[in-house]
Amino acid sequence: MVSKKKKKYSSGEGAQFMTRKAALKKLQLSLKDFRRICILKGIYPREPRNRKRAQKGAGGIKTLYHTKDIKFLLHEPIIWKLRDLKVYQQKIRRARAMREYGKMKKYFRDYPAIKIDHIIKERYPSFVDALRDLDDCLTLCFLFSTFPSIRRVPRDQSMLCRRLTVEFMHAVIVAKALRKVFISVKGYYYQAEIEGQTITWIVPHHFSFEPQTKDEVDFKIMSTFVEFYVMMLGFVNFKLFNSLNLVYPPKLTAGFSSDNDKGLVDKRAYVSERIAAMNLSVARKVGANEVEEFPEIDLFETEDQDPQKLEEAKQEAEKIKFLKTMFKGLKFFLNREVPREPLVFIIRCFGGEVSWDKDHFVGATFDETDESIAYQIVDRPSMDKQYLSRYYVQPQWVFDSVNARTLLPINKYLMGATLPPHLSPFIDKTRDQVYIPPEQRALDDPEYKPPGDDDESDEEIEEASDEDKEEQSAEESETEEQILTKQYKAEVEQDSPSEDDDDDEGDDFEKKKIAKEKKKKMAVKTGIPHKEHPYKKEIEDKQAFRLREKLVRKKHRNLYKSMKAGQEKRKKEIWLLRKKRRLHDEKTKEERKTTKRNQKMEALNASA
């Protein structure tokens, strides 16, 4: 017998995928509901390897879903909820059409809510998974927290976003988890490190809400995303507060409970309320003792123990340790014109205390007249009344200090000064193989001194003296060192007593002889220090390295080679640019000297 003919596309890629329409039919949902459930459950359209086959021979580009994904959705209990909701919505529609507004209002009041916490657990089986996906969540929540009530966005959503974002910021403040900040034209970038996960998010600048045109962004979809993210952020907050021994939910100011939102009509009042909420300290759990905040890093014996790397890691840890308490005990006062929200957040994150003018905004903790204020943050060219006991700095100082992980010298950031550029802390590691001009390097780490610096100090001397003198002074400095070393050597020689002088006395010659012989055997010879030839060692190291290179697997050999070649190339480029710069500097210096000399000559000629 002939076996039954196999139908086309019943296996392989054709069976693996499913068009959206087919999915809708299978799930018996409307497109609207399908979109919603896909976002909630984290199911996304797929891009097949062979589109023609995946679409069962149909042309064009169709939205495809994994058949397994759709089967996975089939068992979701929320689908039943959605179907019920459809009926409910029909009721509402009918009530509206029949003008039974009382009934409609009642329906709206009793609108069934969908519980999705099981989905969150399902999508993020562990807490770390949730933290990893927090970037998008935080950015969207912070964004939606600035929104007024709009069509297509549930009314209480932005309210909830506001509450949860403030709670999250509190958690970051207590955990001292903030690492990097960056002011871009788009908004404030923040990067925090929570449980070893780096989380980056953007907070929009505080402007008035910009009206969004409907056709650019699908509000309904975004609001569904936010619906899910809000839930997720809530549970993440709970867990964070729990692990930090804090009471959840924290008691914030009145503006955050939904009962009182009628009282706050003014948006500005609302904003100040929100900032005031951030300035509160959160209640700790009773009986929770302070954990040692900064545990020492443990050193593990790893296979490739690179002392340099270890040292780097240690330094990094040290820096972070300092960063966490950078502003501890310092009091900051924010002037009226300064963007308060980011500054309060940052300063409190690193242990500082913040306050502002209590006549203008609520939540001020101390007055401007307080003498213990260390820094007043000002964004205006001048002020009438200034206190001697504090520094007046511009807000960028705070951001730059955080990124530099030290309290930067304030002289560049004083009131009215033109600010140095605000550099991004989000620079990838490959940038260490890029030529950085000495000016920028000096900005990046304050310990670095550009090579031109010494010359500058010399130049001042130079102005008074001639060229030759300068050389002499250089020689002098060398000779001084030599003199010092000579002195030291002399001293050492004096200190060591000469032993040979004492050995003249003796009785018997033989005894002496024996003694001598014995002594010879016992004699302590001046040891020859084991000299390590640095050059030889280098060669040995290199050979060992080459041997190790040979052990690179064939699979990775090409990659390794290309990597090495790239490194060499970049090194060469840097070297070339450095050389160019050096030559250029020398040339300019020479030119300056000649011009100066000429000027002097001219002056002399003129006087003569």
Add this chain to the structure above:
Amino acid sequence: MLLEIKKKRVSKKNKAAWRKYSDIRDVEEFLEEQRLEERLGRFDTKVDDELFVVDLKGDGVEEKPDIKPLSAKQRKRAALEETPRCFQILLPSSKVEDPNKKRNISKPVGSRPTALSKLTAKRKSEKGVLQKKIEGARKNRKIARQEKKKSKAVLKNFDKNLWGGSLPEVKGIPETLCDDFISPEAQLHNVPTTQRLRPKPPLPKTLVTRAAVETPHPGVSYNPSFQEHQELLQDVVKHEEKMMKKEAHINRVTSKLFRRVTTKSKENQWIEEMSEGLPTPHNPQIEEHSDDTDNEYRAINPPVQNKKKDHKARRRQKEMILEKERLKREKIDKKKITDIYKLRKLHTSITKEEKKLEEDRKKRESKKQEEEEKALPALNSNKPPAKEPDFVPPEDLSGDLRRLSTKTNLLRERFESLQRRGALAGSKVMMKKKRKVKSYFKAGHKVTDNEVDKYLEKIKKSKSKVSK
């Protein structure tokens, strides 16, 4: 019915027989008449006007009532007062009055207080049972409302550690089975299928590998260093150039493909095409030209003579071909010998070629891979928009937090980022279609020219009256 009476005496034994042989016609007629009267009302009670109409026009002339047709609204209003059509069937069709108007309506048991129930009610009211009941109902309603509110608020109170692990709810075990003495197997058996481990295909690669919040270019700082800002500017310029190139290409491929013609020349062309084959008007220039030729007929391709080659020519041709062939062969043979000595060179050149090809292939592959990594996911016929660098021109950069101006829309950026990561299919800007509305006059509001004239006349008349 009366049939022919043949028998003198008939049996009227039963009802049917009785009916058969008795004459009841007059009775039936009377009854019929009475029923008719009852149905239509008595004839003699009606007024003359109802019964008769005075014919003024005469026969053949149709009378047209001078009534304006009712407007749709009026018609609707009139219809409102009528009994709905669905209820008309319930109305009595005859005008016979109800013979027994006063019926004995019996109320259901319990609707009328009995003497006993009156007593108990009195006793209860004295005790205050009713009051209590009302209060209780009110309380219950309040509790129900609060419960509902609470159940809603639960969604905003995040009060459990989802990742705690110890919570039975988290594992999906029903609360009723959380006791110690129930075996874990039984507990697991009752976990809903959705919460059991179920294979779900991994997320799309684009979604996993691409960062949700990309690290910003250092040039987008509010107060960037000159160099970084210039770098960003270079990126923007590159992006813009690409766009311009694309646009130019589209222009070249579409509108530039066609020759552009001025309207005048187009007209001329049209005239020329249309007048093809028509006798041309008198044109002296053309005629002059035609004068040059004599009137003899000449073919375009004159006939060719088949001129045969002679033997000598043929032999020469053959020899030449052979000579050519010989030279060619010789050359090839010579090359063969020289190639033996060139072998090494050839080898190197071949290897060189191969190496080059291999390198090119590798380059192509790596480039392809790189592009694949960056490629925007095609989930839809709409392509997601490519990322545009957000650049602020130097004149708008104030370097000051107070006077920061930005044109980037963060929400849009988020939306597009989701699209670029493949979480959403690309979307297109949908313009709202304007509804096509057909306009017309309402029946009662139509104003014709005739009516306008009438109205004007009326005004004139009234004016003249006033003046009089």
